[in-house]
Amino acid sequence: MITVQNLHKKFAANTVLNGIDMQIEKGQSMAIIGGSGTGKSVLLKCILGLETHDSGKIFINGEESSKLDKNKFLSNFGMLFQNAALFDSLSVWKNVAFRLTQGPNKIPEKQAKDIAIEKLRRVGLTPDVGDKFPAELSGGMQKRVGLARAIAANPEIIFFDEPTTGLDPIMSGVINELIREIVVEMGATAMTITHDMSSVRAIADKVIMLHNGRVQWSGDIKELEKSQNPYLNQFLKGNAEGPIEAVR
């Protein structure tokens, strides 16, 4: 379970998070939506400890994140980055098995490779892809490899940062389906940042909309379309007119 209490974050004079409160229950899939620059990625980075928040608290399974051992804390997480963020200098299987082959709990390379190949299969890639390098793969295949890497160590919590950005609608659908299947299958807690409403509908149980560094709306996926919240409606319909100022 992830709990965020009154989280604030500023970059110089720019307030990005202005008192975020949210909670993701264990095994729940939460989507965070909102326009560009509303603080979605910063929120995710604060939870992961990649950015330091100015004030507020983050609890992971009831324990305050800043008091947890960083390695132990991060071992609970898997993360799919916006552009996959695969390591160029490593082959695909080494990317997938990275966490398994580093640190105090590393396992033999042969065993790690077997797990990596299995995870690649799980995301629909054949074993021969394992020996290729990321630069040899298409965008969709890189996303799948990123997904395989995120789930390689069977994390309890998985974050997806814009999982369908840059993909065609069909590939987006495939990735959305894969994410949903994997999250359900693993029983993982998931948090997805996206602009893509088809992703939200496919992946999420619960949705939060951020605007101006605050939670503007939160609710069940079933309530999304029925909501009368003007910010949410404008975002869903993609209207230029409404409470969210659009720069022309």
Added chain:
Amino acid sequence: MKVFNKLLRSIGSSVLAFCSSVGRIVIFALNAILHLVRPPFYGREVLSQLMQIGFYSLPVVGLTALFTGAALALQIYSGGVRFSAESVVPSIVAIGMVRELGPVLGGLMVAGRVSSSIAAELGTMRVTEQLDALVTLSTDPMKYLVAPRVLAATIAMPILVAVGDTIGILGGYLVGTGRLGFNSNNYLQNTVDFMELEDITSGLAKAAVFGFIIALMGCYHGYNSGRGAQGVGKATINAVVSASVMILAANYVLTEAFF
């Protein structure tokens, strides 16, 4: 008065920016050193970087040393002949290469090749979120990327310079015997006779320091690279320029120390 104030303000902010950069570099360097002595160690990364930094820099260092040694022999001869001191050519070529030109020119050439490459690699990793990905995979980028590069460059540079010195002396020998009419045996004898152990150790110590500077500057600027292609480009330029200037400054300080 307004112009004067503006000038003072500009100088003040530049000095502050410089001091703050120096502070950040020192903290980064201390952090890198700390990660060198604290486990886990990434031995495979160190070996891979030794190949990248050391082995693949051999051609550029070797060629630089060869031509420098050859030119040095000609210059010393043309100066020496004015007061009948042509016989000092072998010893001055050797001492000049080992104490000064080998480490400094080798360092500058490696700075151009390695600092830029490290800064571009780490900068691209920063821009494409690969550094963040490392953190989420419970791996400290300082330990996995920075420490192995700094260690490898500090080990590789003295080896490179030792090879470069030898090739530089060979360049002087080829010109001395082939063009200036020195007897081969006498040339070699003069080269060895006047060389002291301190000449060699001071040159190699300089090389180790330069290696540390080269990798540190590449890592620092790449690690703190700005966004986009422009950010990576700027990081690369800053890495090469700062490494080169620091090598020349450190060279003076070390030369004073070994004087």
